[in-house]
Amino acid sequence: MSPVPSSVRCHVVTGKGGTGKTTVAAALALALAADGRQVLLVETEGRQGIAQLFDTPPLPYEERRVAVARGGGVVKALAIDVEEALLEYLEMFYNLRRAGRALRRVGAVDFATTIAPGLRDVLLTGKVKEAVTRRHDGRPVYDAVVVDAPPTGRITRFLNVTGEMAGLTRSGPIKTQSDGVMAVLKSPQTAVHLVTLLEDMPVQETADAIAELTAAGLPVGSVVVNMATEPALPEPALARAAQDGLTGADLAPALAAAGLQDVAGLADALAAEATDHARRWAAQDELRDEVEALDRPTVELPLLPGPMDLGALFELAGRLEEHLRTEVAA
Structure with missing residues (x-):
């Protein structure tokens, strides 16, 4: 099997907009699926970015295979639809799926998630938690779940669902659901990875997000420096x-x-x-020092020429496999 820390099964990928977090999430899913593993790649923002990367039709609200990784592993992908997730929730806790469909027809579902945005995050993270904990014949269905999460500016609020829902409910199924989600997200089986560029604002947002995540008790994983350029001179x-x-x-x-x-x-x-x-390289080197000062495991992914196709994703996945191997050895 590929050298992946067995305790981490939920990999949340975030980053400032424009840093390539969706690309990194897709490459990480391929890396984690190497040598026969089963990995689910989850999209939470409804942009269909995963489908574009893997050159597939838009993803429905169901798990579909999008790639076969090195060694026969499988990457499936899911684009979470908030309305469908709410219908699932109503059926699971209240046996009200039919009533939920009626609510959707009159726009009540959209109204509910608009006036209570914390509910939207509970539904999204709840689906992630379900995939992480789902079992078949006594073993997890997925060896790893990779989440293409919201940007760094919203990541702590998105993951800290118990705090977000505290003002809405103090008991009942929603409280139970959010507590169950937090039990997974704050456990050693979760790691939040941050994607940055060697530019001032992304590095600063990464530092701010690490501080916020740590204060909220959420486990920080690696920092991924994306689109790093190679020196043209010695x-x-x-x-x-x-x-x-x-x-x-x-x-x-x-x-x-x-x-x-x-x-x-x-x-x-x-x-x-x-x-x-040379001066741009010197400025990047100073930012490398700032990234190193964050005191998190760090991996650099190169700026690749040409479009980001499946071949490029596999190249990035190879770099991430090496990083995972190093983390296991450490």
Whole structure:
């Protein structure tokens, strides 16, 4: 089996908008499914981003296979529909599925989740908890569940469903449901992974989210630095270029020695590009230090050329498998 910490079965992936959290969630699902594992990838925001990544039709409110991982593992995906989740809830606790459908026809379901947004999160996280704890013949149906969760600015409120529902109900099935969800989300079988870029705002939001999650007693997992660029020059040369800059005169002799003609304009353009790259790299290195200071396991995923297709997802999944292996060894 692939080297995945057996105690962590619910992997919640969040990140500032634009950091690629859905891509990372999909790649993580492929990594966790390696060597014959069964993994469920859950979408909570209704954007159908998972279907686009795996080039499949829009996902219905049912679990469908979207990929076969290395070694024959299977990734299934589910896009949670809040109305369908509420109908399930009404049937499970009140035997009122038929009445729930009538409520939906008159718009009451949408009204209820609008005036009580905490209820929406209870329904979403409740479905995640059900998938994590579901068993067949005495063993879990899924080896892991990966959740493409809301962005960092909303992640603590989304996961802390007991606190969100406290003002609405202090007893009854909704309270029981939210308490059961929190028992899973605050347990060692859950880890919240944060996706960031090496840019000021995503790194700051990641630090803020880690502080909020920790204060709420929610377990923080790894930090994933996404779309990291590789240095185009050796690092000592980059450091010198970042500090002192380059001019066309610095590069012109080498270009002339290479047999190029009329090198002045080309040398100036290359020097400007090299200096800009070096200074961006230096700024990223400073942000790497900030990420390291967060004191969480960290993995970098490269910026890949071309569109994000299934082949690219498998490449990112390979990097994440290596990270998981390192975490097990540690």
